[in-house]
Amino acid sequence: MASVPKQRVSVIGGGGNVGAATAFSLIAKGVPAEVLVVDVVDKAAEGQALDISDAAFMMPGICRKGTFKEAGQSDVIIVTAGARQQPNEPRSALIDRNYKIIKSIMDSLQPIKQTAKILMVSNPVDVLTDIAQKTSGLPRNQVIGSGTYLDSGRLRNALSEITGVSPTSIHAYMLGEHGDNQFTGWSSARIGGRPLLEHPKMKEIDLDKIYEQIQRKAYVIIEAKGSTYYGIGICAATIAEALLNNTNQVFPIVNYVEKFGCYLSWPAAIGCDGVEQSFDVKLDSEECKKLDSAINAIKEVCSKYN
Structure with missing residues (x-):
């Protein structure tokens, strides 16, 4: 045996x-x-x-x-x-x-x-x-x-269809709260080392429409078959694999970010000790406002369970 x-x-x-x-x-x-x-x-x-x-x-x-x-x-x-x-x-x-x-x-x-x-x-x-x-x-x-890892995967799939580049070569995240206060970090998104929004095929794209498509996808699946589980299942398994194998891969997961003073969905490298390091993300002024809204919403709820 x-x-x-x-x-x-x-x-x-x-x-x-x-x-x-x-x-x-x-x-x-x-x-x-x-x-x-x-x-x-x-x-x-x-x-x-x-x-x-x-x-x-x-x-x-x-x-x-x-x-x-x-x-x-x-x-x-x-x-x-x-x-x-x-x-x-x-x-x-x-x-x-x-x-x-x-x-x-x-x-x-x-x-x-x-x-x-x-x-x-x-x-x-x-x-x-x-x-x-x-x-x-x-x-x-x-x-x-697990945070916004699945949401970010949905985003990268959508961007792959537009640009013709593999999702694994597109670095773009959904950030903040996994829920109503999540947002797309367009300012930090990269493809081939250059800002994603500079890609020729992104010039005439409605960014709000992509965001809404990502936000609605779970509801579409739930309406059609009752619940979602394959996507989140593979995401959870991939994170667990990184923890076991000490890969130090970066994922947009829920982790405690000291400078924000709370847990939220934010890029972090994970390995055998859990979160090995969290990263600063370049955001524009509008994205910063959305980040503040997410942080405030999370802190407000968490304060009730001290």
Whole structure:
């Protein structure tokens, strides 16, 4: 029998669509880790783990159902569990419900491995990452969120269609809050070392229309099939892979930025210690105003959960 990989990644909420897509993505990407599927609904976790394990027979990783205690001793803990916003429910009520869920999860994980990294995927991710850090007891650099990584991927896909350049060669970010207060960092966007907006095919493009397209895409998917999970699943798996393999890749993720005094979606290099460094981003005056709005909105909510 093959040996169990030395690294472990646990997916909390793995019985659901987002959690299962994340666990499957870890296996499909060939991450050499033991992937634990953990969920309060034991049967759902078992079913997803058994199904995903069938895809692992030619991969270096393995997948099985795990417990919260086992998850607490993982190298990377990915949290996809959380309450969904109900029709006409205010955002404040959703956060209150998710605060209780996240606190309960962190309590169930104790004692948490001191070198563990927590990756929050549950929404509203900026606020819940702050709550996870406070309730887990881990240092800020070891608790991050998926943030605007997926939104930035959608942006790069859209720009690729316009410019004819691979999305991986376009450096452009959605920044701020993952939600109503996110914005596009057009001033910092680059392609081939030059400002993106100087590209000939960007001259007549309606930038607001691109932004609206990115903002609406999740709603279009949800209206068509009920929920989104493949995109965020591969994003979460890619971030986890970077944490395990110490790649120091830069992602627009939720991380604590000292000069702003809060968690928000901002470019950071991540490795085996979590956030290795955060970066300054060139913004114009209008983008700075949008950044301030995002920071104020996040701080206002987070202050209620000290």
